[in-house]
Amino acid sequence: MINEKLPKIWYGGDYNPEQWEPEIWKEDERMFKLAGIDVATVNVFSWELNQPDEHTYDFTQLDETMDRLYKSGVYVCLATSTGAHPAWMARKYPDVLRVDVQGRKRKFGGRHNSCPNSPTYRKYSTLMAGKLAERYKDHPGLLIWHISNEYGGYCYCDNCAAGFREWLKERYGNLDALNKAWNTRFWGHTFYDWEEIVPPSELSEEWGGNRTNFQGISLDYRRFMSHSLLECYRLEYEEIKKHTPNIPVTTNLMGFYPELDYFEWAKYMDIVSWDNYPSLDTPVSFTAMTHDLMRGLKSGDPFMLMEQTPSQQNWQAYNSLKRPGVMRLWSYQAVARGADTVLFFQLRRSIGACEKYHGAVIEHVGHEHTRVFREVAELGRELQQLGDTLLDARTEAKIGIVYDWENRWATELSSGPTIALNYVNEVHKYYDALFQMHVESDMVSVEEDFGKYEIVIAPVMYMVKPGFAKKVEQFVAAGGTFVTTFFSGIVNENDLVTTGGYPGELRSVLGIWAEEIDALFPDQKNQIVMKRSWGSLEGPYECGLLCDLIHSEGAEVLAEYGSDFYKGMPVLTVNKFGKGRAYYVASSPEADFLQGLMKNLCEEKGIKPLLDAPVGVEVARRVKNGLEYLFLLNHNAEASAVEIGASERKDLLANAVVTGSVTVPGRGVVILESKPQS
Known part of the structure; x- marks a missing residue:
């Protein structure tokens, strides 16, 4: 249970009373009761209100909000407000402002504009967290702390450059080790002094997003930036814990957000929370996979749905309304996959700036006679009815799907073999195959205990970190089934190729080696031709994107390519290793093939669908x-x-x-x- 003060699925969301006059607050309280709202997230962007200048702290309005909400039966998720620094801070201490990837110094504006390595930002954000924790540590309405908001965004300023050098010294110890890890003999990049190292911006190594001359440098900068932002979070976390050691602390994550390694972040979060904003055309299975990833960040613990819209978003290209029933349906989807809260952004719709067209429980019309409010109130009634029945319930999956942020960074930074390779999409294809079969799976890190599972799937395991191959071998030898795919086992943690033939360290357990990798144009396809019918697989099936040209080194060839000069070469293999089996899928197949493959593997391991339910x-x-x-x-x-x-x-x-x-x-x-x- 997140906090025993409220033993039910929490229901509410972001509330910004500072944007409204006091006469509106009473109406808010009345409508919150009608909707069954029992939690409000407050103070998310109120730093400038609480600290109007460097030396003045004024919590008068926040005091009133905390007391008023508690008296009306609404508990508080209290944010630290550090997601947007005040204008006075930017003016007096310009080191707080970020420098973008093109080398431009930002001005005050927007949010997420604070340099994570700014001494000013770290000083004042930590002070703010401490003052809030000291002031409200005994407030009966305080349920949980919410640090900052949706961390993200990189900086390339001089403070970050200096911090990067210090981080590299700690990681590599000396320049010889760094030069070897980065392969700096290429293009004459050898470094003889730490001060020669600069961030990989568009002024140095990178261009066009994820394109870079030196993958090792860019990969390490992503690690460093994730680490730097995490340090900012941890400074506030530790300050809060000094005063409220028993109040849980979180920050809202963003699903498959590419810039931060959430598995590393989750180690320092008391409970994972995240913001769910699918589009009308987002595959249902992708949203399910994201919920499962959030659950997997802490090895299956329940999580918080911190934000979702009651109906409409404001920032996507096409901001469709949620059709009648969809808000309730998607809320229960989160609960079904591990959420112990259902929270919205926002409770009352703003009247100005960029979020005035973002949906809310209380719309601009200002009363309860709207479709959205009626649906919200009905869900609130049901959650009251459920009480604590579902709290802390777990998922018991027998299949783990490996996802790794550093592997994603390395894959996306790779200068070939195709621009069309999308790591998240390839992972989703395997997840979706199981989802359509109604078979449970967990999203797991490379550090997870594989022994909990019968089957472990690691699509596009391009980067093999130290110890991972041995872990796979032990899992398979003990009787597990391991599945991996094309473009796996290519490089180590520094993005240096493991020589001796792909898939590198995974070669022994897979019983194959890959000679070449063919990149197909979007309109090109090859075929997967089964050597014999195998359970649900008959074929032929289409495949594309990349085609590994592989040779068996003891693995059984289950299927071959159907065309081109590598017609007849293996495309699906299985290798017996100890008591288990390791499968290799050498191309990106169509959905029918993956569903057949997953069905066969589940039958081999005795894993049954939860139910035989209709499509959809x-x-x-x-x-x-x-x-x-x-x-x-x-x-x-x-x-x-x-x-x-x-x-x-x-x-x-x-x-x-x-x-x-x-x-x-x-x-x-x-x-x-x-x-x-x-």
């Missing part, structure tokens, strides 16, 4: 105290019938006992409680 109906499960909670989430506009078997189950939302077949309304939700099914 998502099935997820949480388990607690010897009971399982099965979520049926119908993403179709029309009702769908789902066979649940002969055993009796309790429909928690309808408060009825059901058996046999359950009809899930269009965009509807059913939550079934029962003893685990055999």
Whole structure:
């Protein structure tokens, strides 16, 4: 349980009373009660209000907000306000402002504009966190701390350059080791003095986003920037913990956000929280995968849904309304996959600036007679009804899918073999195959204990970090099934190629070696031709993007390429290693192939789908105290019938006992409680 003060799924969201006059606050309280709102996130961007100048701190309005909300029955998620520094700070201490990748010094404006290595920012942000914690440590309405907001964005200023050099000294110890790791004999880049090293900006090594001359330098700068921003978070965290050691602390993450290594960040978060903003056309399975990633950051612990819109967003190219029922459906999708909160941005819609067209519980019309408010209030009633039933429930998956931010950075920085390779998309293809089968999976780091799983899948494992190959070998030797793909085992943690043939350190467990890698144009395809029918796989199937030209070194060839000069070469192999098996998929296949492959592997390991549900109906499960909670989430506009078997189950939302077949309304939700099914 996040905080025992509120033993239910928290319901509420971001609230900005400072943007409104006092007469509005009373109306807010009335409507919060109608909607079942019991948590408000406040003080997210109020640094300038709390500290109007360098020496003055004024918490008068925040005091009033904290007291008023608590008296009205609303608890507080208290932010530290450090996501946007005040204008006076930028004017007096310009070191607080970032320098962008093109070398331009920013002015005051926007948010996320603070240099993470600015002594000024670190000093005053830590002071603010400490003053807030000391002031509100005993406030009965305080539930959780929310540090800053949506950390992100890199800086290339002189302070960051100096910090980068110090970070490199700690990482490599001496210049000889650094020069070797970066392969600086290439293009005459050998460094003889630490001061010669500069950040890889568009003034030095990079251009056009993720294009760089030196992958090692750019990779390390991404590590350093993630580390620098994490240090800012940790300074505030430690200051807060001095005063409130028993109040949980978090910051809101952003799913697959590319710039920060969230597995590393999660080590310093008491609970993971994240902001979920899919588009109308975002695949349902991608949102599910992101929830699973957030759950996986702390090895399966429940997480917080910190933000979602009640209906409309303001910052995407096409900001569609959530259709009737979708807000509720997507809220329960988060809960089904591990969320113990349902929080919105925002509770009352702003009247000015860039978020005035971002949806809210209370719209510009200002009353409760709106479609959005009615839906929010109905969900609030259901969450009150559920109480603490689902809190701390876990997911028990037997399949782990490896995701690694540093591997993503290295893959995206690679100068070839194709611009079309998208690491996240390739991971999603494997996740989606299991999702469509209603088979549970966890998103895991390279540091996770693989022994918890029957199957571990590591798509595009381009970078093999120290110890990973040995870990895979031990997992497979003990009886596990390992699956990896094209463009795997190529480089080490410094982005230096492991010579002796791809897939490098994974070559032994896979029983193959790769000679060349062919990059196909978007309109080019090859084929996967099965050497014999294997379970659900018959073929042929299309493949594309990249094609590894591989040779067996003991692995059984299950399928071959169907065309081009490498027709007849292996494209799918399996290698027996100890008690287990390791599979290699040498190209990027179509969905039908992956679903067939996953079905075969699940059958081999005795892993069964949660249910046999119709297309468009998502099935997820949480388990607690010897009971399982099965979520049926119908993403179709029309009702769908789902066979649940002969055993009796309790429909928690309808408060009825059901058996046999359950009809899930269009965009509807059913939550079934029962003893685990055999």
